[in-house]
Amino acid sequence: MSETTVAQLIAQRLKAQGVRRIFGLCGGHIQPLWDAVSREGIEVVDVRHEAAAVYMAHATAELSGELSVAMVTAGPGLTNAVTAISNAYVSRSPVLVISGRPPRPQTGMGAMQDIDQAGIVEPICRLVEQVSERHHVIGRLDKTIAAALGAANGATGPAYIDFPTELLDEIVHDADIPALAMEPRTAQTVAADPVALARAADAIRAASRIVVIGGRSVRSAGPEVHKFLDTAQALYLDSGESRGVVRDDSPAFVPAVRGRAMSEADLVITLGRRLDFQLGYGSPAVFSPDARFLRIGTCFEELGENRRGDVEVFGSTGSVLAALTEAGATPAAPDTAWLQDMRDSNAKRTAKLAEKLADPNPDSTGRMSPNFVVGAVNNLLTEQSVAIADGGDILSFARVGLKPVDYLDCGALGCLGVGVPFATAAALLRPEEPVVAVIGDGSFGFTAVEVDTAVRHGAKAVFVVVNNEAWNIERHDQVERFDNNLVGVDLPGCRYDLLAQGLGAHGERVENAEDLADALKRALDNAPAVVDVVVSREAKSADFLGGLAAVPPRQAVGPWNAAELERYGQS
Structure with a gap:
């Protein structure tokens, strides 16, 4: 160990952690560490923009349940990554972000790429560490890893550490x-x-209509969740944080009657889930005023944020549900008629949705519906697939229409641009399984060049660009609320298939509904691939129809906002 450098020691610690792949972009301030991790046998996936490195680490952490690492250089390398770090923070994803900083002798002198990196990321990280001495390196790296994994206060999320460049070359000793x-x-x-x-x-035994809402902790507790749902005779709603754990083969799964389930339940059980805007902040205007809440989690956001639980259980989802199942926690008088009605209603709505997904439903110009593209993608997906949804308008169609396979999307931050890096990371993690991303054309533009990353690293993902040549939620909003004054919402003439070909990927453009299935099959056979599908801009998504674009004052969507205003006696 006497000739080991600090950079080599860090690489050894990451390898000991089980890190097999690091995502990043090279730069002088991290070059010693960049070299060391590669020589240690850790695969380096080099990206074209630092945000993509953190997005890819984020997706890997979500799908693997393990710590994932992004490495970016100093100054603009780190500031480029800030949006992606913010997304991981809101999603509570265990990502370790490593950076460099200028050499210590140049501190305070206006060195190249010198900026207050710690101050920039402190609000969006679970822990920020800046190391200056070699005898602190491993202890503080270990502390940062622990913080990302939630050991500090139960909240997982990104944690940050950096090192001055010349420290990375110092020789470490056993001490x-x-x-x-x-x-x-x-x-x-x-x-x-x-x-x-x-x-x-006791709360479960006293309830008759139980609805369970899964958060990110469900991904690591699948068997316990399934067993509890059966024992407790509960219905289940997923979210982007947990989609794919409970699927259509479970009688508890009723995604098509989400609104009814939330408003009619007398006991709502949240599993590692924040009561954020997607759940109406837990408001009695959205849920039944008489409903009780049982909140299970390991941090304040999951236990008491926005609405305290009538019962709050601090603990890991799997261990808590196993204990409740073992204790025989089941309703004394379940409302079996309600349960059956909800299942029947869910089946009817699901069948109606399937009809929409199978219908090209061309608009006045002959362009196919976005729903039809989602339906065609479903035909590619297997039980082992990963599906990604990225965009504004298309996210609304995909969130409802995509099969409940393992799934990732923009998340609660609404972070556009995750599609290509998320799918690339998923394809590297699961190379034998179909990985398909459904991406809006506007959103694709944020990270389109990362198709090159997929090509260079052999990530066999399919990127389906749902191209309505617009920022379509905002376009509809400008038409309806702003007297058709269209400003900055049209994206005409872009050929994303040709872009893909220029980056070395398979690329096709589809304008006719009858050509879509074959094009998607060819894309899967020749991945990585981009399929540029021209769709209707006349179609209005559920998010637009729900008033999301108007950014209502009390709730994110119009009907909930109206109910909230009524609750406060306002019109």
């Missing part, structure tokens, strides 16, 4: 290496307090 800090960290399993568990079991 600089705390042995225990070299050991890998794992996500903690938190057993719940027996008193809180007893209160939770």
